Amino acid sequence: MRTLTLEPVRWLASNPIRQLLLTKLSAHPTCACLNTALRSEIAMARAHRHVIDRLHLYPFKETLEACRESHGQRVERLRALILAQGGVPAANAGLFGKSLSGLIQGLMRVSERFALTALHLQEEQLLRSYRTNNGHLNEDARKTVETEILPQQDGTRDTMRGVAARL
Numbered sequence: 001m002r003t004l005t006l007e008p009v010r011w012l013a014s015n016p017i018r019q020l021l022l023t024k025l026s027a028h029p030t031c032a033c034l035n036t037a038l039r040s041e042i043a044m045a046r047a048h049r050h051v052i053d054r055l056h057l058y059p060f061k062e063t064l065e066a067c068r069e070s071h072g073q074r075v076e077r078l079r080a081l082i083l084a085q086g087g088v089p090a091a092n093a094g095l096f097g098k099s100l101s102g103l104i105q106g107l108m109r110v111s112e113r114f115a116l117t118a119l120h121l122q123e124e125q126l127l128r129s130y131r132t133n134n135g136h137l138n139e140d141a142r143k144t145v146e147t148e149i150l151p152q153q154d155g156t157r158d159t160m161r162g163v164a165a166r167l
Contacts, residue, residue, distance in 0.1 A: 030085050031085050034085065034137070037145075038075060038078040039094050040096065042071075043093035043097035044071045045071035050108065051112075055108075056112060059166075067123075081141060130145060130153055
């Protein structure tokens with residue numbers, strides 16, 4: 001009898017067929033990349049909300065609220081950018097968002113520090129994702145991501161790095 005491992009989940013996240021389908025279903029490869037980023041931003045904003053609602057370490061609530069608002073601003077900017085490219089913005093965070101929400105909720109039951117550390121690691125991953133997928137964008141979208149979205153995400157990542165260092 002086979003047991004369930006994390007390998008199928010890892011395969012789903014990096015599946016080239018999934019990436020190809022996302023590209024084909026979108027009006028343009030740029031829109032597919034931007035929609036992936038949009039889903040990640042929506043998921044991060046929701047994850048921050050889960051932590052803020054259940055957090056007992058009060059010094060961090062204002063900091064996390066500022067990070068959540070920053071993600072919300074990037075969500076709106078990405079939606080506008082996708083519409084400008086002729087695409088249809090994602091309505092929700094999809095499977096990644098559900099997975100991240102479940103992970104954060106589970107970690108909050110175990111330890112607030114675990115949840116805050118997980119948020120910090122996800123901020124790092126999101127920044128890496130922006131930098132690696134930047135090559136798949138057209139020139140207008142790349143310029144917007146480099147000048148507006150990346151600096152904001154870098155600031156959010158630095159803020160969460162500071163929170164993680166104070167734990």
